[in-house]
Amino acid sequence: MKITRSIYTFAFLGAVLGLASCGASGEDPGYEYAPQMYNSIAYEPLSQIVNEDEGAWLSTREDGKGEFFNSNINNPNRMNMREPVANTVPRSKDGSLPYRLKQFELEAAALNENPVTLTPQVLAEGKVLYTQYCSACHGQGGEGDGKAGEVIGGVANLKGGAYINLPEGHIFHVVMKGKGRMGAHGSQIPQERIWKIVHYVKQEIQKQ
Numbered sequence: 001m002k003i004t005r006s007i008y009t010f011a012f013l014g015a016v017l018g019l020a021s022c023g024a025s026g027e028d029p030g031y032e033y034a035p036q037m038y039n040s041i042a043y044e045p046l047s048q049i050v051n052e053d054e055g056a057w058l059s060t061r062e063d064g065k066g067e068f069f070n071s072n073i074n075n076p077n078r079m080n081m082r083e084p085v086a087n088t089v090p091r092s093k094d095g096s097l098p099y100r101l102k103q104f105e106l107e108a109a110a111l112n113e114n115p116v117t118l119t120p121q122v123l124a125e126g127k128v129l130y131t132q133y134c135s136a137c138h139g140q141g142g143e144g145d146g147k148a149g150e151v152i153g154g155v156a157n158l159k160g161g162a163y164i165n166l167p168e169g170h171i172f173h174v175v176m177k178g179k180g181r182m183g184a185h186g187s188q189i190p191q192e193r194i195w196k197i198v199h200y201v202k203q204e205i206q207k208q
């Protein structure tokens with residue numbers, strides 16, 4: 001009996017102390033379990049720790065600072081990310097500028113020329129991309145007979161009379177922004193790849 005009771009007492013005390021020791025209140029942030037898991041030691045844009053003593057109690061750093069101090073002293077405002085130069089225009093990885101035409105500006109878009117030089121390599125890539133992104137609806141041959149197209153219905157036959165003379169900029173715009181029953185693909189396919197698909201559509205599917 002006595003032993004059981006003391007076991008219970010110890011367990012109870014242990015639990016109370018255990019819970020109390022985690023407590024954080026007021027200025028005291030409490031102890032964190034395995035803090036390296038959420039405080040990055042490497043520079044990070046979003047966890048800027050400017051207090052040089054933060055994490056001093058477990059620091060192994062050679063510069064003597066707290067383990068979690070990681071603000072970048074070499075940059076203004078101790079930022080890790082620098083503000084871009086004023087009026088900077090972002091470019092995508094392939095070097096293209098943002099595509100600013102709105103969905104209804106199809107006529108202006110039709111004047112755009114394909115910036116990707118046509119090579120056998122580009123054509124081969126265009127074919128792969130067309131198969132991935134377009135054939136489900138438009139069919140491998142472009143006749144609007146893809147499996148998903150059967151369900152959606154009304155898919156354009158890219159070999160058909162109304163479409164065969166579409167300018168390249170027009171096709172690019174439709175893929176980028178969508179048209180009618182076809183959704184926009186601009187967020188899925190980088191611009192350079194869309195232009196490769198356009199080459200494939202023009203050179204192979206709509207070959208005259």
Ligand code: HEC
Nearest residue numbers: 133134137153154155156171174175179180181182185197
């Ligand atoms: C989810 C099915 C679907 C996918 C995927 C799809 N399309 Fe379409 N596409 C359509 C439908 C439906 C239309 C008919 C749009 C309308 O006029 O309502 C269409 C129309 C078109 C047109 C004719 C535009 C016009 O001016 O009338 C072109 C060109 C075209 N698609 C190219 C492509 C290319 C290239 C791809 C691959 C990047 C692609 N589509 C992917 C369903 C699809």
